[in-house]
Every structure is written in structure tokens, then in C-alpha cells.
Amino acid sequence: RKEVEQDPGPFNVPEGATVAFNCTYSNSASQSFFWYRQDCRKEPKLLMSVYSSGNEDGRFTAQLNRASQYISLLIRDSKLSDSATYLCVVNNVNQGGKLIFGQGTELSVKP
């Protein structure tokens, strides 16, 4: 079983749709959680950190459920420019705090 597992994609949605990505992690000792965005043939870029109380950044909302070891990302009013691969990332406290990357979920927003 992978340490971080994400919804298999791709997600194809129309502009303006709300889309939710789900992620589960296996190491209950994990302390830090992130969502990264990766455009085609580019490097991953930090989209947002995920906090226990949940957090919002404009159209993006991240939630963390430690009991279920589950992380989510909600994108409201999706734009064409949101098309990218979204990576769920968890730190591994047993390995010097290395980040473990999920395989990513591809989002394609269509006009």
C-alpha cells in the first residue's frame, strides 16, 4: 500500500464547476500536510498547506481529518487556468521529515 494515495484521475469538469480531490495517508505520525500544483512539464509548486482546523485561500479549501487520515481539496468556481495535476503531500516523521508525494490527480477544466 502506498503511503499517500489520491483519487485516480483525470477529472474533466466544465468552467464554474466545484471539484473535490481526496487523499489518504498511512502514517498516523505525519505532522505536516500540503497540496501542490504541477502544470504540464513544469515543477510542482506549493498551493497551500493544510491545517487541522481546515483553511481557505480564495476559491480553494483544504480539510484535514487526522482520525481518518484523510485530506481533501475543494476548488470552487473552477477556471480554465486551474487545469493541472494536484499533488497531495505528507511529511514522514520517521524518515527525517521527508515529504511523501501522492501520484497526483489531473484536473482538466473545459470551456
Next chain:
Amino acid sequence: EADIYQTPRYLVIGTGKKITLECSQTMGHDKMYWYQQDPGMELHLIHYSYGVNSTEKGDLSSESTVSRIRTEHFPLTLESARPSHTSQYLCASTPDGNYGYTFGSGTRLTVV
């Protein structure tokens, strides 16, 4: 403005050549990482370093080697390039895993 730099951005090289991919960061981060990523596929950690003179192999077996003589510099070397080494190589750094990683723009390597 990037604080972590990778050169070259693109490289096409013949089989058997020795190559060094450069990665430098100006943020004073102790922890640096090299990832390999094929198009549309997930990231694979191939090397990491927690400071000067510290290097470790990652989760994916790689024929490359790395060195960390200076905090800001973490080059990756392939002694004899092969077509199977064709991929994108991404360098990243962080002061601490709790802060996430900052990635360089990557080197897209093609071995012919």
C-alpha cells in the same frame, strides 16, 4: 523570482557521455533533494542531503551520484548516460519538512 536554480534547462546528449546536472539555492537550506519524473508519472526520490558532506540514496534506485561540498550546491552526476536515463530531473530544498519544499525548474534530459 526563483531561489533555487537548475542548469541546464534542457540537455540532449549521446550515450556514454558523463553529465552533471547543477542545482543551487540561495536560501541557506540544509535539506536538498533530487527527484526523477517521467511525463505524466509520479515523482521518485533518487537522492537527498541533510547538510554538507551528507548524502543518501532515495527510494528509487539510480545510477547517478551526488555530492554536497557546499550548502548551496547539490550537483547530480551520471558517469555514463544511457537512453533509460531520459527523464526530467527536479531539485528541491527546504529548511525543514514542515515548511514544504521549493523546487527548481528542472532539467529535461534526453539521451540518444
